[in-house]
Amino acid sequence: MRVALSVACFDDALFPGTGRAVTALLERLGHEVTFPPGQTCCGQIHWTSGYHREAADLARAYTAAFAGGDVVVAPSASCAAAVRDAHPKIARAARDPGLARAAEGLAVYELTEFLVDVLGVVDVGAYFPHRVTYHPSCQSLRTLGIGDRPLRLLRAVKGIDLVELPAAQECCGFGGAFAMKNADVSVAMVADKIRHVRETGADVVCAVDGSCLAHIGGALSRLRSGVRTMHLAEILAETGPS
Amino acid sequence: MTGPAPGGPVPPPMPKFAAAARPALADTGLRRTLRGATATLRERTAAAAAETADWEDLREAGRAVGEGALLGLDTHLEELERAVTEAGGTVHWAVDAADARRVVTGLVRETGATEVVKSASLATREIGLNDALAGMGVTVRDTALADMAVQFAGDEPSHLLSAAAHRDRAQIGELFRREMPAAGPDPAGDPEDLAAAARAHLRERFLRAQVAITGANFLVAETGTVVVVESEGNARMCLTLPETLICVAGIDKVVPAWDDMEVFLQLLPRSSTGDRMTPYVSSWTGVTPGDGPRAFHLVLLDNGRTRALADEIGRAALRCIGCSACLNVCPVYERTGGQPYGPVHPGPIGAILTPQLRGVESAAVASLPYASTLCGACADVCPVKIDIPDVLVHLRGAVVESRRRRPVPTPEMALMRGLAWTMADPRRHETALRRGVRWARLLSRGGRIRRLPGLLGMWTEARDLPAPPAESFRAWWNRTRR
Numbered sequence: 001m002r003v004a005l006s007v008a009c010f011d012d013a014l015f016p017g018t019g020r021a022v023t024a025l026l027e028r029l030g031h032e033v034t035f036p037p038g039q040t041c042c043g044q045i046h047w048t049s050g051y052h053r054e055a056a057d058l059a060r061a062y063t064a065a066f067a068g069g070d071v072v073v074a075p076s077a078s079c080a081a082a083v084r085d086a087h088p089k090i091a092r093a094a095r096d097p098g099l100a101r102a103a104e105g106l107a108v109y110e111l112t113e114f115l116v117d118v119l120g121v122v123d124v125g126a127y128f129p130h131r132v133t134y135h136p137s138c139q140s141l142r143t144l145g146i147g148d149r150p151l152r153l154l155r156a157v158k159g160i161d162l163v164e165l166p167a168a169q170e171c172c173g174f175g176g177a178f179a180m181k182n183a184d185v186s187v188a189m190v191a192d193k194i195r196h197v198r199e200t201g202a203d204v205v206c207a208v209d210g211s212c213l214a215h216i217g218g219a220l221s222r223l224r225s226g227v228r229t230m231h232l233a234e235i236l237a238e239t240g241p242s
Numbered sequence: 243m244t245g246p247a248p249g250g251p252v253p254p255p256m257p258k259f260a261a262a263a264r265p266a267l268a269d270t271g272l273r274r275t276l277r278g279a280t281a282t283l284r285e286r287t288a289a290a291a292a293e294t295a296d297w298e299d300l301r302e303a304g305r306a307v308g309e310g311a312l313l314g315l316d317t318h319l320e321e322l323e324r325a326v327t328e329a330g331g332t333v334h335w336a337v338d339a340a341d342a343r344r345v346v347t348g349l350v351r352e353t354g355a356t357e358v359v360k361s362a363s364l365a366t367r368e369i370g371l372n373d374a375l376a377g378m379g380v381t382v383r384d385t386a387l388a389d390m391a392v393q394f395a396g397d398e399p400s401h402l403l404s405a406a407a408h409r410d411r412a413q414i415g416e417l418f419r420r421e422m423p424a425a426g427p428d429p430a431g432d433p434e435d436l437a438a439a440a441r442a443h444l445r446e447r448f449l450r451a452q453v454a455i456t457g458a459n460f461l462v463a464e465t466g467t468v469v470v471v472e473s474e475g476n477a478r479m480c481l482t483l484p485e486t487l488i489c490v491a492g493i494d495k496v497v498p499a500w501d502d503m504e505v506f507l508q509l510l511p512r513s514s515t516g517d518r519m520t521p522y523v524s525s526w527t528g529v530t531p532g533d534g535p536r537a538f539h540l541v542l543l544d545n546g547r548t549r550a551l552a553d554e555i556g557r558a559a560l561r562c563i564g565c566s567a568c569l570n571v572c573p574v575y576e577r578t579g580g581q582p583y584g585p586v587h588p589g590p591i592g593a594i595l596t597p598q599l600r601g602v603e604s605a606a607v608a609s610l611p612y613a614s615t616l617c618g619a620c621a622d623v624c625p626v627k628i629d630i631p632d633v634l635v636h637l638r639g640a641v642v643e644s645r646r647r648r649p650v651p652t653p654e655m656a657l658m659r660g661l662a663w664t665m666a667d668p669r670r671h672e673t674a675l676r677r678g679v680r681w682a683r684l685l686s687r688g689g690r691i692r693r694l695p696g697l698l699g700m701w702t703e704a705r706d707l708p709a710p711p712a713e714s715f716r717a718w719w720n721r722t723r724r
């Protein structure tokens with residue numbers, strides 16, 4: 001299958017390893033990956049911050065970049081949620097039926113949805129001999145409803161020691177502009193999140209959202225906690241010494 | 243005639259949410275109390291929903307009835323007025339808080355009473371009634387336990403159902419002992435003792451009260467009935483004992499038919515306390531000779547509600563049945579309590595209701611829609627399926643639109659516009675990305691950025707940012723795949 005890779009603007013700059021891992025993973029599974037060069041940002045930051053006109057400009061650019069007809073895979077639950085859930089709302093707010101149609105025409109999957117639902121694979125042949133815990137980001141859990149797909153994929157990884165994160169479903173406190181506008185509350189939230197991460201004794205905390213990982217990772221790093229953050233795709237891309 | 247201007251007190255200016263939250267975040271005892279209280283309620287309400295087989299159908303019915311009630315509000319309100327009048331009551335319409343205060347203070351003055359008993363009510367809090375009555379020399383006796391504690395302490399209420407959610411048992415025991423020496427409960431603040439002490443203290447006040455003021459959970463249009471749902475029985479005393487009953491309620495409390503109560507009386511107790519039924523559900527219709535109050539006044543409050551009603555997305559907030567489930571699951575509320583949301587409507591529902599009722603011109607009210615990570619936990623539990631994050635984003639849009647009209651753009655607006663302009667074009671984006679990466683790498687040491695300038699500095703107050711790798715994803719792609 002030919003897959004158009006959608007890389008979050010955030011991941012593009014800060015976590016380029018995520019896109020590289022998805023490319024490696026999908027190619028290993030026998031699929032062709034393209035990276036439509038017109039893509040920049042899905043418009044989520046502007047939309048959720050209240051800059052709805054600007055979000056409409058970005059959503060138009062996004063839908064134009066992915067209009068090629070290939071299935072779109074986004075290794076970022078919040079981008080996938082923005083495209084699937086927010087673009088129709090952005091179109092409505094902008095009174096732009098053209099954008100609404102264009103948004104409807106896109107088939108966008110979050111990475112784990114694509115692997116489990118479209119490709120029907122759970123065991124992707126990964127090997128990762130580390131203690132790992134998984135944080136289900138709010139957008140993945142509530143807006144997309146991806147459920148336990150990430151955990152099923154992780155359980156099939158050889159060598160992994162997967163440990164459950166206490167209070168996993170509680171928000172990490174990122175929330176886009178919230179992390180800056182309400183920095184104190186945001187930090188109070190991430191403090192509890194990393195306490196739970198530490199309780200698991202995991203070396204790696206993973207998620208399907210680079211933004212949450214930047215938040216959790218930023219707090220772990222400031223405290224020199226010795227716990228790493230990784231995108232789920234980076235774990236799935238790892239193969240053993242075979 | 244003397245007496246204060248019924249315009250009443252002007253509320254003090256409110257700080258922005260972030261500033262108002264700081265003292266709460268630093269208050270260890272408050273944090274513990276809130277954590278405990280919200281966790282208990284979360285568990286109880288989740289269990290109550292889980293044991294109700296048709297819970298999702300009930301929620302959908304609640305949504306549909308609520309939406310229907312709002313869409314036909316004009317006719318339902320007329321029907322309500324007719325039914326109340328036929329049952330011997332009087333309906334008063336209040337466009338805003340000042341108007342409502344004028345009506346209520348006028349009614350109290352007519353009775354000549356110098357003391358009124360009151361049950362918990364958000365609407366009376368919204369119009370600042372206690373201060374207005376105190377200003378004309380009338381003593382207000384709040385009769386709900388939590389409100390008594392708040393009144394004794396001179397606090398602001400912090401939770402929809404339990405106004406004293408920010409105080410623990412021992413503190414409340416202490417307040418009660420200080421204020422009701424005759425009936426003082428034991429120092430540990432055992433709940434039963436507290437209730438017994440309050441009961442003894444209140445009984446005598448109920449018996450001598452001439453006037454009672456209550457809110458309403460629901461107003462049934464077809465029958466003109468006021469429905470009050472409560473745990474302590476004090477509102478029932480208010481409804482039945484005094485001569486004059488004044489009920490203040492928002493126009494959004496109207497439900498079309500008596501049958502609709504079937505849905506709401508299943509949803510409300512389960513979502514608020516996790517009980518299958520609330521201990522006291524009282525319904526009161528007009529006046530009945532020889533039984534209960536001799537005069538019944540219903541004050542219907544608009545105060546921004548018709549404006550909210552006109553907003554297709556925002557009006558969902560008016561469906562709220564005041565269960566407080568959204569507060570108890572909110573990770574922000576759990577850490578800040580209700581006070582940073584302003585004096586009336588706390589929590590996620592407050593963050594979408596207050597800006598609509600009061601407008602977003604003030605910086606404080608405009609900060610409310612941003613007091614959320616949009617995690618969506620509230621929408622998951624709301625018994626009438628209000629999509630709170632959706633309304634929050636919509637209201638953020640309203641805030642930004644109102645700021646666009648200002649002559650000088652804020653730094654944030656300049657930044658966001660610039661960002662959008664850059665990102666709307668792939669080539670501009672790529673150039674900016676390359677520059678940004680280079681700039682950010684200059685700020686980093688050992689692979690991490692510990693201090694960022696400007697608006698982003700709030701991030702690095704307590705969190706690092708990884709240094710961006712020299713090669714962005716698109717640069718890697720172009721180098722290896724093209």
Ligand code: SF4
Binds near residue numbers: 562567591624
């Ligand atoms: S918004 Fe929904 S959950 Fe929150 S108090 Fe109102 S009815 Fe309850």
